[in-house]
Amino acid sequence: MKVGVDYYPEHWDVSLWEQDARQMQEAGITIVRLAEFAWSRLEPTEGKFDFEWLDQAIALLARHEIDVVIGTPTATPPVWLTHNYPDVLPVDNKGNAVFAGVRLHRCYNSPSLRKFGERIIEQITRRYASHPAVIGWQTDNELAANDCHCTNCTRLFRGWLQRKYGSLETLNREWGTVVWSGEYSDWNQVTTPLGGSPHLNPSFLLDFRRFSSDAVAEFNRFQAALIRKGSPGKFVTHNLWGYPVTADYYDMFDSMDFASVDYYPATDLQDDSKSKMYHGALTLDLTRGVKRQNFWVMEQLSGTPGCWYPMSRTPFPGMIRAYAWQSVSRGADTIVQFRWRSARIGAEQFWHGLLDHHGQPGRRFEEFVQFSTEAGKLAPLLEGTTLKHDVAMLFSHEQLNAFQIQPQADGFDYLGNIKRLHSALLRMGVGTDVINWREDFQGYKFVIAPMLYLIDEEMAGKLKRYVENGGMLLLTTRSGVKNMNNVCLPDRLPNLLTELAGAYVDEYDPGGKDAQTLSLESGERLSCGQWCDILTPVTAETTATYSGEYFAGKAAVTRNSHGKGVVYYIGTVLDEKASQVLMRRIARDAGIDCSLELPDGVEVAIRQSDERRLIFVLNLSKEPKEVSIPIRNCVRALSGGSFSGGNVKLAPGGVEILVQVSSL
Template sequence: MQVGVDYYPEHWDPALWAQDALAMKSAGISLVRLAEFAWSRLEPTEGRFDFTWLDEAISLFHAQNIKVVIGTPTAAPPRWLVEQYPDVLPVNHQQQRVYPGVRCHRCYNSPSLRQCAQRIIEQLTQHYADHPAVIGWQTDNEIVANDCHCEHCRRAFTTWLQRKYGALSNLNHQWGTVVWSGEYGSWSQVTTPLGGSPYQNPSLLLDFCRFTSDSAADFNRFQAELIRQYCPDHFITHNLWGYPVVGDYYDLFASMDFAAVDYYPSTDLQHDEKANIYHGALTLDLTRGVKRRNFWVMEQLSGTPGCWHPMSRAPFPGMIRAYAWQSISRGADVVVNFRWRTARVGAEQFWHGLLDHHGHPGRRLREFSQFSQEVARLAEVIDGTQLHNDVAILFSHQQLNAFTVQPQCDGFNYFNNVKQLHRVLVQQGIGIDVINWLERIDDYKIVIAPYLFLENATVVATLERFVTAGGIVVLTTRSGVKHDNNVCQPDDLPGLLSRLAGVRVAEYDPVGHDRQQIRLGAEMVGCSQWCDIVEPTTATILGCYASDYFSGQAAVTVNAFGKGQVYYIGTVLDDRGYQRFFAPIIRACAIEFCPDLPRDVELSIRSDQDKRVLFVLNLSKENKTVALTEYSRYDAFTGEPVAGELLLAPFDVRILIEPRQ
């Protein structure tokens, strides 16, 4: 376990560096990330390198036994590079260059960018390969799939399509370009989706999403290969920035040793729409699922956010510590806070760090120091522990992009609907892995496979094997609708999943915000967005609609398949509906859960062969009381036995050790 900060020596008078390094050491910091935006200082003019300032800063940290992660600076091409090689700039769908003014102004397919990036990465890695303070590298910064339409991207996209479809006639057939006279007569007519209209051929739009995602992943792989050539003993990671995004994080991180995330949970717990890309526990569970192993937080909340939106509220007392422990509870082995000093220059002057503009220690630094001291005390206990959950949710960037290309109805949002499923289970204390929909699932008891809009025969076969062996699968509406090429399949819904689910969808109604009712067992629950009118073939009805013209028709079913069961939810239930639906399934699988867990309290368990470490977090401004199941456990900080109810103050954190029997 380590605690660190992000630091920008190039922004500050060198006279402050030694003072900052000493203060960091006193605060319990053992790691810093440096230089990810410093290309113009590292290479002031083309081919002329100056690492003396970075050498000095790293030496000061090394003297305090603080380790260093260096970021490759490719997210911020310097002015000289843009001036001399304008092809590095992206081109928008109106064929206009996107000029710098902020960061990330680069096209991944630009030969000039690759050439200049290779040079700076080779210089950096050779220079620091043997430095005792440097332990690893972060590639670039928050890579996303560029919507670039330059000539390099057009040619690369054409090559990508030729590899996928072979003959142009096959592309025309697979995309259905006969619609609106969209047929291509030669490869020269194939372009990126120019003009920006969302109503272009949906197969073109989805394949362009895939291409841009692949371009980003290839740029990341290109950097990783260079770093490994010169620094084979250093780790390599990247910092993803949240969900949802176009790029496929599973592909992006294939070349990385482990995943890292930038995590800024909302500081306005009720109304902060500005922070809606950071989805609390879901962001952390998604990050852990990228490599299916523990991860790092490369940027963690330290103060009031503000730059890309008006400033949010200041973190409530205890929030910085609680959310840092939340990251650890869900698999983070290292937490790096952004940032040490709040910037006095540039666009992020109001994205607050641990120290305000005046640089004097205050409440936030004291709270951070408490957290770092606690991590030091418990490092030996937590090191080597991991999460071992019985429930998985399958997540797919392919489905996300397909739903974005063609929205289904008012209020229907793939990511938000996955978030709801995740939230309902977290609110009952259930541990969940969120993993790539294409990966193995043998280790779970329950697999939730929501909204499999695009059919995938391999995924269907994986689910069938899992259920045949005794697993439980939960399927949802809007499954099996399309082939992989984003055209509708001609069979009854849910397509290839029909045999597994034991149902056919006779009709559907995109009800949107028009809320409906379902009788689920003895209880009435709500639903909205979409209503499949389900006809069982081999399944048993669990719930029927109790409203509108489809009242009395099946909505929720279960099908016996092999040794397991498959549930089909033909609509989007409300929270109470999902709670009512999942409770008997969770009980039947003997999975630990806490149906009476107070709102905004989270439970998470990391374990090894000797013990379980239970984290109980109150992520609210109110006092909470938690009744835990009977178990032999003691407080990790005091060593005192813990039994019965826990009383939690606002943003309180309790860490309990449960020895293996």
Template sequence: MRMGMDYYPEHWDRSMWEEDAKLMQDTGVSLIRVAEFAWSRLEPTEGNYDFEWLDDAIDTFARHGIKVVIGTPTCTPPNWLVKKYPDVLPIDAQLHPHYPGVRGHRCFNSPSMRHYSFLIVEKLALHYKDHSAVIGWQIDNEFGLHECNCEHCNTKFRDWLKDKYSSVENINAAWGNVVWSGEYSEWSEITTPLGGNRAKNPSYLLDYKRFETDSVVEFQQLQLDILKKHCPNHFVTHNIWSYPMSLDYYKLGEKLDFVSLDYYPSTSPEKDVTSGYSGALTLDLTRGIKRQNFWIMETISGPPGCWMPMWRTPYPGFIRAYSWQCIARGADTIVHFRWRSAPSGGEQFWHGLIDHSNVPGRRYEEYRGLCDEVNRLAPLLEGTQVKGKVAILHSHDQYNAFQGQLQSDGMDYFENIKTLHRAFTKLGIMTDVLSENEDLTGYKLIVAPSLFLLDTALASKFDEYVKNGATLVVLPRTGVKNPNNVCWIQPLPGPLSESAGVTVAEYDPIGKDKNSINWNNKSYSCSQWCDILTPQGAEPVARYEDDFYAGKIAATVHTVDKGKVYYLGTFPEESFYSDFFKDVADTLGLTYIPNLPEGVQVSIRSNGEKQYMFLLNLSRKQQTIQLEQSYYSVLNNKDIAQELNMNPYDVEIVELL
């Protein structure tokens, strides 16, 4: 477990490197990430490589015991490359180039981009493969989908479709191209989606998103193969950029040693509490990509500002508390962005730990204390992991399908996951947020938010989990389509109807309007969507209270062998989920904390023998937590009482006996 800093030696006069390295060592920093945007310095002109400056920088930090992660610089093709080989630039849906000047101006399928990326990465790998201070690599920076429409992407898209469908006739059938005379007669008629109109055939658009993901993965694999060949003792990772995201992070992370996350919790007072819950979901999602611990490769050091007006400065304790939140949910290394605010360029006001004044201040002192804590507790936490009690399912395919066809005003796939996850977090129930394709054996409770795309094979897997004792909770808009994004011609929830023991007689896309349901003799508001249900073996557990379907069934439960399937036909307010999941937890023997204060989060890391519970007050209010018993704080080396008073952004870590 390490504390690290993102550092850009090329931004600073060489005379500052030694001073920075010494201060980092004194602070407790043991790692830096370098060079991910430095291609023009590493290869100033075609074929002329200059690594001497980076050698000097790495050696300077190595003398102070600081290890190095090198970022491959392929996110920022230099101007000589763009000018000489303009095919490196991605082309948007209106056929306009993504011009250089910011970053990310590269087409993943460009032959020139791939060729020169191969060369620079191989040169770096060969040069640093035996350097004792270099321990790993970050490929590129914050991959996303450019949705390029250049000639190379058109050719590659057709090849991708040929591999998947074999013939134009199969594509016409799979996509339902008979609608609007969309049938193809030859491969050359198929192009990437030009024009940017989201009303195009949804099957076509979803496959294009999948192709785009595969293009990113292929570009990453090109670099991964080089690094693994020449640097077999180094790790290789990539720093993903938050959620929601069209790029399929599960595919992206498959071949990496571990995943890294760039995490910037909001400093706004208006998001004082919600930011911590959204962040908890992001961290759980990141841990779920490879079902293992991860790194934070960037996180907040000061007020961000570049792509938007500057945020508020981090409140006292904010940097420390959110760093501990990352560790509490599975991060093994925390790298802050950045050491010092940049004097020039677009991110001048995305503040570092030290301001342009170059005088360490309050934020630096808070960070120094954080380093002391993390470095002191690292031996205890080494080898510990986070294991959730509940599985919440997530899918980039589902997200993309919903984004392509909005179902009702205000209905949002990812926001609904946030609400579900927040309910569990407020109960102190740790969740694993996993791909729907993962093996979910062993989870007593599985929550499936809107399996819009669903085939019989996946439905059969869920059926087996339930038969073997799992409780499955299903939400509206499940089983609507097959994986080709074509609607099933059968009652909803499609392939899950038999397991759920219910069908949808009619639905009402109520959007931002309100209805209410009655569950356990208590009324809860609901919105977005209302399925009117007809039991086919299931038992009613909730009914609507308003509109023309007042009294009709809103939710059911169906017992299947050893397990149960709950079908919730609407999206209730958060308080319903809290009450409902407490009831389910009681039935399943899952423990929870019934009165956890707003903004306070609890999580556990364990190595099988020792367990450490993290208590975090991610709010600006003083909060009081009622614990089951008194504990010993390994953070503060003292006993803490059952009634624990926590100041704003306070942290406690206790050992569970």
């Protein structure tokens, strides 16, 4: 277990570096990330390199027993590069260059970016390959697919399509270009999606997103290969940006040793619209699922966010510590806070670090020190532990992109609807592995496969085998709608999944923000909305019916026995309460322990090895909470007291960590 900070010595007078390093060591910091935005300082002019400042910074940190992760600086091409070699800059869908001035201003397919990126990576890896303080590398920073329409991207996209479809005849047929006279008669007519209209051919748009995602993944592989050649034996990772993004993280991270994430939970707890890209526990579970192993947090919230929008609320007392422990509880083995000092220069002056602009330690800094002290104490217990779950949720960048291309109904959101199901399990204390929908899930008791809008025979067959072998499967509305080329399938929904569901969709109503009501057999009424599949059961039994409008009394939720297993189909989008009620029922049906009823804002997560279990009980809210934990024979890791089941009282931002050793 390591605790660290992101540090930018190049932003500060060298006279402060010794003070910073000493204070870091006193605060329990053992790792620092450096240089991911420093290309202009490492190569001030073309071919003229300056590593002396970085040599000095690394040596100073090493003297204070602090290890270093170096970021390759390709996220910020310097002015000399973009000025002399304009092909580095991406081109928008109107044909205009996206000029430098912020960051991430580069086209992954630019020959100049590849040429000069290769050179700076070779230089920096060669210089620090054998340095004992440099333990690993981060590629670039927060890679995401560029919407680039330059001549290089156009040429490569055309080649990508030629490899996929082989002929224009096949492409025209598979895309359905006959609509609106969009048929191509020559490959030179095929371009990237120019003009920016969201109503271009959806098959065309989805393939362009796939191509753009492939370009990111290939760029990451390019960097990883250079790093491993220049600095063999040291890890390579990347810091992913929170969901949703266009790029497919599962492909992007195939060249990485482990995943890292930049995690900034919302500080405006009543309205997280400023931080809507972050989904709390779901973000961390998604990150763990990228490589299906523990991960790092390369940037963790340290203070008031503010740059890309007006400043958000300051983290409440206890929040920094509690959310750092939340990351650990969900599989993080290293926590790196962003950042050490709040910047006094540049665009991120108000994205606050552990130290404010005056540089004096305050409440947030002391809270971080408390966390780093506790993490150091618990490091031996955390070593070798991970999360082991009976429930898997299948996540798909393919579905995410397809839904973004063609929004289904007012308010219908792929990630938001996944979060609702995930949160329902969270409230029951049920841990969930969120994994790539194409990976093996056969060993789980319960698999949630939400909104499989795009489907093929291979995926339908995997789901069928899982259920026939005794699995519990949950399908939802907007499943089996299209093939993988984003073309609607010809039969009744859910098409390839109809036999599994044991029911078909007679018709559907995209209800948007109009609320609907469900009736259970018990008489209980629940709320739903966004979308209503009006189901006709064939072999399935009806679990819930609609209560209003022309489809009153029609099936909304069904349960079907198939082989040795069971398939539930939820034909609508449940609200928070309804999600909890139905997910608890399905989890019990699957034999999952879902006995906890956690208050809002409280999370329970378990890391374990063969020798011990660590049960994290976290209050991520501003109010005191109390929760009953029926686990016996535990030791309170932070206080040393014993715990034999009962109520746990948690202050705002409160943390309790219970240790259960197998020999007890």
